[in-house]
Amino acid sequence: MNFIPLPSSHVDAAIIDLDGTMVDTLGDFSEALNRMLRDLGLHAIDANAIESMVGKGSEHLLRSVLQHVLAHVEPKQRAIQTEALYPDAWASYQRHYLAINGQYAAVYPGVAEGLAALRASGLRLACLTNKPTAFALPLLEAKGLRGVFTHVFGGDAFERKKPDPLPLVKTCEALGTAPARTLMVGDSSNDAQAARAAGCPVVLVTYGYNHGQPVRAVDADGFVDSLGELLSN
Template sequence: MLPCLDAICLVAFDLDGTLIDSVPDIAVAVDAMLEDAGLPTAGVARVRDWVGNGSRKLVERALAFATGSVPGDQMLNDAHEAFLRHYGRAPCARTRVYPGVREALTALRERELVLVVITNKPHAFVAPILEALGLAGYFDLTLGGDSLPQKKPDPAPLLHVAERFGIAPRHCLMVGDSRHDIEAARRAGFHALAVPYGYNHGEPISDSQPDAVVESLGELV
């Protein structure tokens, strides 16, 4: 086990870009939404850099790319509804679990740590994806981007799970792939562990100065 797990009682995981590579399915839904609006599609590579701040911000970025301007509220609302509809049809057709994730979750479970998911993805998609990938049984709680009024990088979701399980933030660890995860951890008083392979808007995750970076979550075993 890594030193960063010393005295840790609760581990919170980001989902997209940390536990799973979900961009292929997200990109299909984004492109379908853009096609509905008669706009040029974006493709996987662009969508990969847009993920991380919730579905509405993702759609806003896609529309700004396709139109060359910031979308108005009505256009954004309609496009967001279209994206959710398309994504809901097949949220896990191409999504895969990253190497080392199952082994890490199994090892942490054997240590009887509390495991939670804190993602900015709409909560309605979280359970179906975890179930489809065989990951649901590892987690004591899942929070989506719409589970609380605030989402990462606000510390509120992290503080919520710490309070829910009666564990002091100093005994909690946030594991993520983006600067939003690291910022949320810092503001909540959590320790922060990062992976470099996810979706961080094209920036090296080391720039956010997490407590540690692991190439694979398998290093937690």
């Protein structure tokens, strides 16, 4: 199903995901993670393998990467080794990601224009991502996207992350809008599940990351090839 653009009178605000929706950050993930793995004396991981792990927060990403590179280890020992390595892995990843944040990433075509059109229509905008806030804010600044958002909430802003509905409910509260009149725009089942549970309409972009699964198989209100397709005149 394609998305029929919403007249701006039907919504008061939009919540926009970051990784895979506004910015292609796979290059950043790959560079930071492989620097981390070198620090730990482990072999590198291919970017294609990383892509399916993105979207559920940095903690999940790091554990998934460690389990992937330890795939040759017996499962029980793999779990033990993953947890033993995790503290050093987290410290290393934080350091490397902050050092290269945005350098290997690119804004998707149509994002800047789409955000400008949403703002021009009178909608309040918030960025809601599972990425840590300390990573999200500098990335948005570096890519010239920070100024359009009233609020930016990372994965550490609330007690739970997407696909739990809590971050969307709290973001709607911050925006002062009802969930039913707040559009969620994302790229994965995490965004769609959270929106459904929170009572928000949801549209997914056809590019980005969806845990290695076809995005059009996700239960959403529609799909767009560009953020510029979201609103009708």
